[in-house]
Amino acid sequence: MAEAGRVVIIGAGFGGLSAARKLARAGVPLTLIDKKNHHLFQPLLYQVASAALSPAEIAVPVRSVLSPGKTGDVKILMEEVQGIDTDRKLVRSVGGDEIAYESLIIAAGSKFTYFGKEDEWAENAPALKSLDDALNIRRRVLLAFERAETTHDENLRQRLMTFVIIGGGPTGVEMAGALAELARATLARDFTNIDPRAARVVLVEAVDTLLGAYPAHLGAYAEKKLTELGVEVRTQSPVEVINADGVTAGGEMIETSNIFWCAGVEAVPVGEWLGVPTEKNGTVPVGADLRLPGRKDIFIIGDAATVLDEDGKPFPALAPVAKQQGKYAADAIIRQREGRAEQAPFHYRDWGTMATIGRAAAVAKFGKIEVTGFPAWLLWGFVHVAYLVGFRNRITVLINWLWHWLTYAKGSRLITGPDEAAIRAVDSRKAVDEELDKTVNAVD
Amino acid sequence: MAEAGRVVIIGAGFGGLSAARKLARAGVPLTLIDKKNHHLFQPLLYQVASAALSPAEIAVPVRSVLSPGKTGDVKILMEEVQGIDTDRKLVRSVGGDEIAYESLIIAAGSKFTYFGKEDEWAENAPALKSLDDALNIRRRVLLAFERAETTHDENLRQRLMTFVIIGGGPTGVEMAGALAELARATLARDFTNIDPRAARVVLVEAVDTLLGAYPAHLGAYAEKKLTELGVEVRTQSPVEVINADGVTAGGEMIETSNIFWCAGVEAVPVGEWLGVPTEKNGTVPVGADLRLPGRKDIFIIGDAATVLDEDGKPFPALAPVAKQQGKYAADAIIRQREGRAEQAPFHYRDWGTMATIGRAAAVAKFGKIEVTGFPAWLLWGFVHVAYLVGFRNRITVLINWLWHWLTYAKGSRLITGPDEAAIRAVDSRKAVDEELDKTVNAVD
Numbered sequence: 062m063a064e065a066g067r068v069v070i071i072g073a074g075f076g077g078l079s080a081a082r083k084l085a086r087a088g089v090p091l092t093l094i095d096k097k098n099h100h101l102f103q104p105l106l107y108q109v110a111s112a113a114l115s116p117a118e119i120a121v122p123v124r125s126v127l128s129p130g131k132t133g134d135v136k137i138l139m140e141e142v143q144g145i146d147t148d149r150k151l152v153r154s155v156g157g158d159e160i161a162y163e164s165l166i167i168a169a170g171s172k173f174t175y176f177g178k179e180d181e182w183a184e185n186a187p188a189l190k191s192l193d194d195a196l197n198i199r200r201r202v203l204l205a206f207e208r209a210e211t212t213h214d215e216n217l218r219q220r221l222m223t224f225v226i227i228g229g230g231p232t233g234v235e236m237a238g239a240l241a242e243l244a245r246a247t248l249a250r251d252f253t254n255i256d257p258r259a260a261r262v263v264l265v266e267a268v269d270t271l272l273g274a275y276p277a278h279l280g281a282y283a284e285k286k287l288t289e290l291g292v293e294v295r296t297q298s299p300v301e302v303i304n305a306d307g308v309t310a311g312g313e314m315i316e317t318s319n320i321f322w323c324a325g326v327e328a329v330p331v332g333e334w335l336g337v338p339t340e341k342n343g344t345v346p347v348g349a350d351l352r353l354p355g356r357k358d359i360f361i362i363g364d365a366a367t368v369l370d371e372d373g374k375p376f377p378a379l380a381p382v383a384k385q386q387g388k389y390a391a392d393a394i395i396r397q398r399e400g401r402a403e404q405a406p407f408h409y410r411d412w413g414t415m416a417t418i419g420r421a422a423a424v425a426k427f428g429k430i431e432v433t434g435f436p437a438w439l440l441w442g443f444v445h446v447a448y449l450v451g452f453r454n455r456i457t458v459l460i461n462w463l464w465h466w467l468t469y470a471k472g473s474r475l476i477t478g479p480d481e482a483a484i485r486a487v488d489s490r491k492a493v494d495e496e497l498d499k500t501v502n503a504v505d
Numbered sequence: 506m507a508e509a510g511r512v513v514i515i516g517a518g519f520g521g522l523s524a525a526r527k528l529a530r531a532g533v534p535l536t537l538i539d540k541k542n543h544h545l546f547q548p549l550l551y552q553v554a555s556a557a558l559s560p561a562e563i564a565v566p567v568r569s570v571l572s573p574g575k576t577g578d579v580k581i582l583m584e585e586v587q588g589i590d591t592d593r594k595l596v597r598s599v600g601g602d603e604i605a606y607e608s609l610i611i612a613a614g615s616k617f618t619y620f621g622k623e624d625e626w627a628e629n630a631p632a633l634k635s636l637d638d639a640l641n642i643r644r645r646v647l648l649a650f651e652r653a654e655t656t657h658d659e660n661l662r663q664r665l666m667t668f669v670i671i672g673g674g675p676t677g678v679e680m681a682g683a684l685a686e687l688a689r690a691t692l693a694r695d696f697t698n699i700d701p702r703a704a705r706v707v708l709v710e711a712v713d714t715l716l717g718a719y720p721a722h723l724g725a726y727a728e729k730k731l732t733e734l735g736v737e738v739r740t741q742s743p744v745e746v747i748n749a750d751g752v753t754a755g756g757e758m759i760e761t762s763n764i765f766w767c768a769g770v771e772a773v774p775v776g777e778w779l780g781v782p783t784e785k786n787g788t789v790p791v792g793a794d795l796r797l798p799g800r801k802d803i804f805i806i807g808d809a810a811t812v813l814d815e816d817g818k819p820f821p822a823l824a825p826v827a828k829q830q831g832k833y834a835a836d837a838i839i840r841q842r843e844g845r846a847e848q849a850p851f852h853y854r855d856w857g858t859m860a861t862i863g864r865a866a867a868v869a870k871f872g873k874i875e876v877t878g879f880p881a882w883l884l885w886g887f888v889h890v891a892y893l894v895g896f897r898n899r900i901t902v903l904i905n906w907l908w909h910w911l912t913y914a915k916g917s918r919l920i921t922g923p924d925e926a927a928i929r930a931v932d933s934r935k936a937v938d939e940e941l942d943k944t945v946n947a948v949d
Contacts, residue, residue, distance in 0.1 A: 098651060115561040124695040136697045139651040156655060207542060207583040211600065251568040253580045476542045476583075 067092060068394060069152055069162035071142055073100050073123045075380045076363030077168035079387030081127055081135070087395050090134035092160055094152065096141040098122055101192055104380060104445060107232055109195035110321075111239035112203065112247075116192050142169070145334045147356065164358050164394045167331055167345075168387060171364035171378060174327035174342070182303040186320040189232060198321055202240065203476050205319050206248060209255045222260040223317035225308050227300055228324035229266030230273065231416040234283050236323055237264040238418040241290040262292045263317075265310045267299040267324075272416060272424070274377060279424040282433050286418045300324075326378060328365045335359075340367050349406030351390050360393070362386035368407060376409050385409055415441045511536060512838055513596055513606035515586055517544050517567045519824040520807030521612035523831030525571055525579070531839050534578035536604055538596065540585040542566055545636055548824060548889060551676055553639035554765075555683035556647065556691075560636050586613070589778045591800065608802050608838045611775055611789075612831060615808035615822060618771035618786070626747040630764040633676060642765055646684065649763050650692060653699045666704040667761035669752050671744055672768035673710030674717065675860040678727050680767055681708040682862040685734040706736045707761075709754045711743040711768075716860060716868065718821060723868040726877050730862045744768075770822060772809045779803075784811050793850030795834050804837070806830035812851060820853050829853055859885045 068084055070077045073095035084091050099120040108114040127135050140154040145165070152160045173188035175181075187197055202224070209221040224244075226237045244260035251257070264271075264287060270280040271287075271294065284294050298311030307316040325342075332339035335353065339345050344367040345353065351368060353359040363383030367375050376382045389407050396404065413427030415437065423437035432440065512528055514521045517539035528535050543564040552558040571579050584598040589609070596604045617632035619625075631641055646668070653665040668688075670681045688704035695701065708715075708731060714724040715731075715738065728738050742755030751760040769786075776783035779797065783789050788811040789797065795812060797803040807827030811819050820826045833851050840848065857871030859881065867881035876884065 098647060115559050117559040124692075128694050137695075138655055140655060158655065203542060211582055211584060211602065248568075250572055251581075 066090060066163050067161065068164045068166065069094065069160055070166045070168060071095075071152065072168035072170055072363070072365075073097070074103070074168060074170045074363060074383060076170075076383035076387040077166065078123070078126065079384045080166050080168065080362070080391040081387075083388055083391035084394065085127060085133055085135050087391075088133050089391075089395065089398065092136040092138060092162075093123065093127065094138045094140050094142060094154070094160065095123060096139065097191070098124070098139050099192070100126060103190075106189060106192070106195050107236040107239055109192065110189055110198040110202070110236060111243050112199050113239065113243075116196065120192055142334065147335065147359065150358065162358070164360070164397070166360045166362060166387070166390050166394075167334075167365055168361075168363045168383065169329045169331055169365045171326040171328050171343075173322055174325045175322070176325060178303075182300075182322070185305055186227060186303050186308070186322040188322040189236065200476050201319060202243070206252065206255070206257060206260075207476075210252050211254075218255065220307070220316050220318045222255065222257075223263070223307075223315065224260065224319045224321070225263045225265060225315055225317050226321050226323055227265050227308070227310075228322065229264060229268075229271040229280075229294075229296065230323065231414075233264060233266070233323035234271055234287065234416055234418060236321065237262055237287055237292045238290055241287070241292045245291055258291075261317075263315055264292055264294050265298050265300065265308070266294075266296045269297045271296065275414065275416075275424065275426055276431065279426065279431060279433070282424055283416065283418055290418070326364065331361060331365045350393065350403070351386055351407055352393075357397075360390040362390055370409065377414075379414065381412060382409055415444065417441045510534060510607050511605065512608045512610065513538065513604055514610045514612060515539075515596065516612035516614055516807070516809075517541070518547070518612060518614045518807060518827060520614075520827035520831040521610065522567075522570065523828045524610050524612065524806070524835040525831075527832050527835035528838065529571060529577055529579050531835075532577050533839065533842065536580040536582060536606075537567065537571065538582045538584050538586060538598070538604065539567060540583065541635070542568070542583050543636070544570060546889075547634075550633060550636070550639050551680040551683055553636065554633055554642040554646070554680065555687050556643050557683065557687075560640065564636055586778060591779065591803065594802065606802070608841070609804065610831070610834050610838075611778075611803065611805045611809055612807045612827065613773045613775055613809045615770040615772050615787075617766055618769045619766070620769060622747075626744075626766070629749055630671060630747050630752070630766040632766040633680065645763060646687070650696065650699070650701060650704075654696050655698075662699065664751070664760050664762045666699065666701075667707070667751075667759065668704065668763045668765070669707045669709060669759055669761050670765050670767055671709050671752070671754075672766065673708060673712075673715040673724075673738075673740065674767065675858075677708060677710070677767035678715055678731065678860055678862060680765065681706055681731055681736045681738075682734055685731070685736045689735055702735075705761075707759055708736055708738050709742050709744065709752070710738075710740045713741045715740065719858065719860075719868065719870055720875065723870065723875060723877070726868055727860065727862055734862070770808065775805060775809045794837065794847070795830055795851055796837075801841075804834040806834055814853065821858075823858065825856060826853055859888065861885045 068089055068091040070081050070091060070093045073093055077093065078100050081091060081093050099122050102119040105114060105119045109116055109119060124137055127137065140156055140158065142152055143155045144153045146153065150162055152162060152165070154160065173190055175183055188194055189198060205221045209218045212218050224240050226233050241262045244257045244262065248257040270277055271283045272280040287294055295311060298313065300308060300310045302309040303320060307314060308320050328339070328343035330343065331345050332343065335345065337345060337353065344365060345361050346367045347353055347361045349368065351360045351362055351366065353361060363386060364378040369375055386407060389404065393404055396402065411428065413425060415423060415425040417423040417438055423441045425432045425437040425440055512533055512535040514525050514535060514537045517537055521537065522544050525535060525537050543566050546563040549558060549563045553560055553563060568581055571581065584600055584602065586596055587599045588597045590597065594606055596606060596609070598604065617634055619627055632638055633642060649665045653662045656662050668684050670677050685706045688701045688706065692701040714721055715727045716724040731738055739755060742757070744752060744754045746753040747764060751758060752764050772783070772787035774787065775789050776787065779789065781789060781797065788809060789805050790811045791797055791805045793812065795804045795806055795810065797805060807830060808822045813819055830851060833848065837848055840846065855872060857869060859867060859869040861867040861882060867885045869876045869881040869884055
């Protein structure tokens with residue numbers, strides 16, 4: 062399947078998609094490979110997990126963003142990558158295809174890491190990374206309340222109504238705030254045997270502050286706001302044990318059947334594909350031109366790469382960084398093809414970072430300016446909606462938020478998926494417990 | 506768990522929910538049991554299966570409709586029913602609970618029947634009944650195009666791009682029209698190796714006309730419109746064989762990997778629960794007062810019951826019938842409690858029936874008046890949106906339809922679920938085939 066002059070992009074996240082759009086507009090023939098059929102707006106994923114938004118509101122089919130029939134010579138393959146042959150210049154897919162490239166952009170992203178304990182921990186502490194993860198977590202949260210309502214075992218009820226979130230970064234902070242609100246406001250009057258407001262939400266963080274990437278006093282503000290929402294914040298509590306009974310962190314054992322993993326990330330195995338050494342977190346170090354050292358035809362961008370800034374510090378794994386790197390790599394390829402001069406080294410324009418803590422509290426940082434509280438929340442909402450891919454998504458997300466804001470009702474709290482089959486197939490609470498864990502963990 | 510004076514309702518479909526609302530408003534203590542946590546707007550289910558709407562747009566959590574904390578003494582249990590003890594007056598759940606009732610309303614609905622061939626046919630011809638069914642069918646349809654795009658086997662490609670819908674009732678007609686539009690308009694320019702417009706959509710019906718419940722010339726109109734949309738309509742073609750290679754109907758073998766079942770329905774095992782004889786289709790015959798003969802305390806309504814009208818003909822299994830029966834049963838219970846006179850026998854007010862055939866073609870029947878074409882489509886849209894439970898759903902469905910109407914873009918065509926895990930886990934096309942069938946059929 063040799064083909065001359067083609068750019069191949071691996072990954073349809075923020076980095077890959079921004080590169081693809083720029084190249085397509087310039088008329089460069091390209092093939093985009095992703096194992097999913099959709100681009101995911103990852104910063105809002107926790108809102109699906111906490112039943113505030115629907116999957117279709119934060120994800121958009123790659124084919125509808127880059128409609129191949131409309132945007133020149135664009136091919137989209139829903140495939141998984143198995144390896145890269147840098148000598149023959151081709152990407153090998155799991156399905157056995159070989160896709161030839163002239164230039165290659167690797168934007169394969171990252172996944173959560175359990176720090177080597179995946180075999181032990183992943184089963185009882187699912188991570189929040191993909192749309193399927195979010196749907197599984199939503200199912201587990203909603204089913205926990207349903208089962209707490211019907212059980213006659215007081216001890217089981219306590220375990221079902223305890224939620225532990227591991228990781229005090231933006232995802233963990235946002236997830237804890239959203240779960241506390243779900244329990245204390247949305248579900249408050251929906252049950253008769255239990256009081257959802259009595260649910261415990263515990264946020265566990267290994268180091269001594271939340272939001273480590275932000276200035277310390279913003280972390281302190283987040284901790285104060287979460288505490289006001291009823292979240293128990295445990296800093297300096299590295300996780301020691303996770304099993305079916307609960308989690309032990311910082312010497313304390315918390316009995317729970319709901320543990321969600323929002324901690325460290327590591328890159329997908331780009332190093333293995335290329336046969337090159339990686340950093341400890343799996344990322345591949347690249348130069349300030351985003352190229353694999355010694356290879357003018359291979360770019361690595363976004364969460365899969367480590368790029369150092371002017372001060373020698375790595376750029377953070379954020380959507381805006383990936384987007385700007387995608388545009389940079391596309392521009393470099395266009396210049397190369399047109400025989401124009403090389404660009405200056407990659408420079409990141411920091412428009413600020415933000416996190417939200419439940420309803421109407423947020424922290425934001427724009428360069429030297431820091432904002433907290435309701436103004437930060439408004440800004441957060443505005444920026445996130447504006448960034449959403451697709452006009453229709455923007456409108457429906459706005460309506461959903463407005464509606465949620467006015468009524469505290471969460472319209473997306475549907476339980477779908479294998480759990481119902483499991484409930485039907487078995488006939489004791491205990492078996493449901495086990496079956497549920499099995500089916501939930503079987504997916505992804 | 507004996508409790509005096511409680512009404513127990515089994516099923517949160519149109520019938521059960523309308524009874525529950527009326528009883529709750531009258532202050533009657535009630536328990537609603539359903540194995541799902543959501544009420545489903547079944548008439549639009551095919552729009553989820555054909556990627557036009559999202560699950561949250563046609564389903565609403567039962568707890569948000571009947572918020573127990575707001576509407577008096579209402580309990581909601583997410584449980585599956587195992588049996589009914591009519592002497593001790595209690596409902597037994599699969600989980601082992603016994604729920605005592607003073608009056609019982611059984612509104613447990615229906616499921617598709619494979620006419621005794623379930624073991625052979627269900628695996629290769631999934632039915633369209635629940636939200637999970639719709640999501641599975643959506644996944645299969647979208648994955649079929651993705652795999653047709655990447656395969657090098659021309660024969661497999663043909664099979665992947667052939668869609669067979671079995672059953673020429675409203676669901677089958679609507680599903681065939683929606684799939685033809687998905688292929689010919691929405692996806693038309695999204696692929697490079699295949700032309701989605703070349704997809705075959707075949708609608709198979711055993712008898713000699715579509716829409717058997719409507720007057721004959723409306724069935725003929727539907728057939729003409731479907732043919733214009735490119736659907737191959739095969740009437741007088743009873744299904745003989747269904748297997749992994751395809752379907753044989755009316756002596757013709759159609760090779761396909763996409764067979765969807767929209768044929769006969771039968772009631773859930775209400776007869777078994779009660780230990781009473783049923784009709785051939787599993788429904789329990791009840792009197793014109795909707796009560797189980799000889800039992801003043803048990804009502805059976807909706808698809809689970811056979812009720813004869815003044816002319817001795819059974820009422821059709823339609824949402825409006827179930828709704829009106831739910832109100833009737835609730836009213837009978839309220840009268841009984843207040844010591845008032847019995848109602849007149851149940852009378853169905855027929856506001857008309859409708860079906861839609863793709864974009865801007867529909868058939869409708871209101872008493873003696875029949876409408877076809879664009880006016881019928883407008884009416885259909887208006888009535889369905891007006892009936893949707895929940896204000897927010899109405900707005901977002903309207904926006905989605907308007908958007909779809911203007912752009913032909915289907916925003917909900919996300920592939921989620923086990924398929925991706927399957928694709929990741931295996932490494933040959935054939936294995937993907939098998940794995941996919943397994944995982945898709947494992948659910949429900």
